[in-house]
Amino acid sequence: MENLLETFNERRGELWSELLDHLGISIISLLIAMVIAIPLAIWVVRHPKVAEIGLQVAGVLQTIPSLALLGLLIPLVGIGTTPAIIALVIYALLPIFQNTYLGISEIDPAIEEAADAFGMSKMRKLFKVELPMARPAIVSGIRTAMVLIIGTATLAALIGAGGLGTFILLGIDRNDMPLIIIGTISAALLSIILSLLIRWFERAKPWQSLVGLAILVVLLGGGGIYSAYANQQQTVTIAGKLGSEPEILINMYKELIEDENPDINVELKPNFGKTTFLYNAVKNDQIDIYPEFTGTVLETLIDDESIDTQGLSEEETYNQAKEKLQEQDQLTLLEPMSYNNAYALAVKDEFKEEEQLESISDLSNIQSDIQAGMTLEFIDREDGLRGIEDLYNLDFETSSMEPALRYQAIDDGRVNLIDAYSTDSELREYGLSILDDDKGLFPKYQGAPLMSTEFADENPQVVEALDKLGGKITEEEMQEMNYEVNVEDETPANVAHSYLTDNGLLEEDE
Template sequence: MEQIMQTFNERRGDLWQALLQHLQISTLSLLIAMVIAIPLAIWVVKHQKISEFLLQLTGVLQTIPSLALLGLLIPLVGIGTVPAVIALVVYALLPIFQNTYLGLTEIDPALEEAADAFGMSRMKKLFKVELPLAMPTIISGIRTALVLIIGTATLAALIGAGGLGTFILLGIDRNNTSLILIGAIASGVLAIIMSSLIKWLENASIKTSVSVLVVIIALLGGGSVYNTYVNRTETVTIAGKLGSEPEILINMYKELIEQDDEHIKVTLKPNFGKTTFLYNALKNDQIDIYPEFSGTVLETLTKKPQQTSGLTANETYKKARKIMAQQDDIELLRPMKYNNSYALAVQDKFKKEHHLQKISDLNNVQSILNGGMTLEFIDRGDGLKGIKQKYGLDFPVKSMEPALRYQAINKDRINIVDAYSTDSELRQYHLSILKDDKHMFPTYQGAPMMTKDFAQKHPQVSKSLNKLAGKITEKEMQEMNYEVNVQEKAPATVAHQYLVSHHLLKEDD
């Protein structure tokens, strides 16, 4: 409990921001779903065949796995808030539509006849008789939809929409139970509070319900308008992939840019998502800069397969830079020194026991290998597929989240993992990297990536970021990752200390 409270105090500001993002996404999704589902249900009450079709359709939509739905939406609408809201609206349609329809169709026919006998018009009967009688059932559907939305909205963090899911993802990535609990508890409390508010509206008049909704919209929308008004200086948005290393780098970018140009305000989006998410966001101008790796460009981002084997670090960078410029008008700035290469790692004791030095030696112990690797590594040509082909290895592998695979090998549930050469967990869990003796893995040097249009309009930004070119060794990067992941220092603090100690930033007063 003490650890949770300490983490809460340290990240209180981030939590309120994530809570507001979560509330905005959830409320907007609920309102859109209500605007679609309630009128539609009212209309189909008199059309039984259509109502049955729509009930089946909304039911089918709700069975689509959330990650699959987000994956289908990304090519159409990009990443960020828009696909998250669309997905949440899809999931909210069924309970609202179904309960509205049931509430209206289960009204006592005698009451309908009485309303007709009084000569009420269709609209007057709807608002004076039908909706008030059906309101408890409708509100119940809205409550169900809201709880569903708030829970599912945690996945919005996977596509850069923010929210409380950022705490959960960050906690998983850094093996920090406190972060996971804070995100999960906050999401649960938010669901309870919002559900109670809607429960209160169950006995309120339609006019009161509409008034409350208008106030909520005004408050949430007003916050966005206010932030836009306050931040009238130019804003540069920098995003990073999941993990401590990208977060350290984007904090370095922020400090260097803001030091050299006081008219620019940098907004950071850490743990924004995986490679393709960030690249699509960059091309769609949803972000301005993110750190990428030369080898990843050639293996993942190029439209045509590229030969990376045998290339030097400089050749890899030049080839990646040229292809990005030709393919999508993307600028890849000069890289840093360290090579954050893919690698295969085993425990020190396993390496010593079986006399392992290089990847080729694994052929001698292939029958006892049991791997745990990230889904991205398993699917990449410069990952497990390449290892199997080039080294002739074939052993069982389970797909795991990055942090979980390290926990699994530490508990002897698996005995080999994929790794990055700068991972702090190599030191933390006493793991050794096996030498890539057949040079299967390409060079991975990190460099800032931006559109050419942005680079041309902001030459000072490029100049500031190029101060990191040729800097940061693998040992330094691994040490900084260790400070964040194990010693639990803030990435911004670690980034600042490096910049000051290497005279890239003015000394603290």
């Protein structure tokens, strides 16, 4: 409890900011869904066959996995709040549409006939009879949609839209339970408060509802208008993948760029979840820069099956990655840093000593005793488990796990072998050793800034600033910085600043 309160006090400013983002995305999505679903449901009441089709379509849309939907939307509308709102609107359509349709269509026919007997027009009957009688069902659908939106909106953090999902995803990645609890409780409280607010709207008089709605619009829109016009500097947007290491790097990028040119304002978007999200974002000019790895470029991002990374040197890997990026998508990969954040297989120190393990080849002697926990991405990669099975002729039992959970699993003894990155702070934290890749399966993974060639040509000062990191940062230094963030609770910004000043890339603070 003490740790929870301490984390809350440290991050309450961030919490308030993310809470407002979450609230804004949720309410805007709900309002758009209502504007679409309620009139459409009213219209199809008179067209039962169309209503059936509409319900089927809305139901099918709701079955699309949210992460897949976000991935499909990024190439079309970019990153940030736009794809998040579109996805949330899609998920909210079914409960609002269905409840509105059922609420009106199930009104007693005798009441409908009585309204007709009084000579009411269709419009007057709708507003005086049908909508008032269907109101409880409609409001119930809206409340269901709101709860659904609040929960699903946590994934908006994966595409740079912010929200309470930032706390949850960061907590999972860093194995920080207080962050997860704060994000989860905040989302639950927000859902309860908005549910009560919707109930108030149901009981309020029309003029009160309009005033309340106007206040919400002003509150939600004011911040966006202020942000758009308050700062007229050139803005460079830098994003990073989920985890401490990318966040440290993008903070370094920010300081170096702003130090080189104080007229440039750098906006950071940390904790994106997927490589492909970021890659599509930079291709579509939704972000300007993000840190990528040379091996990832060749293995994942370049559409060329003839590429073989096995046995390539660091220089050869970088040169191929740079050349292929330019040819395929007119993107530029700047000079990489020194460290190689390669894939690796790791075991507990005592297990390594007990089984006399030094290399991956040594696992062949204990295949039947191996219980492996690995990320789904690693399991499915040719330079991951598939390649290990083929090149090393190994076959052992493997369970798929989220990145942070596999470290907990090996520490608890539930597994005895995991995949890792060579700069992970958890290697030091949990007392793990990396097995030597004695047959050279894993490609070289050196980090470097990735941007469009057009952006690089138009911003030589940005390129010059980022090139200062070329050839810098060893694996030991990167692992230590990750450890400071993940274990010692230093902020990525402070760790980044300390490295830059300690190594003469920035002047010391006065």
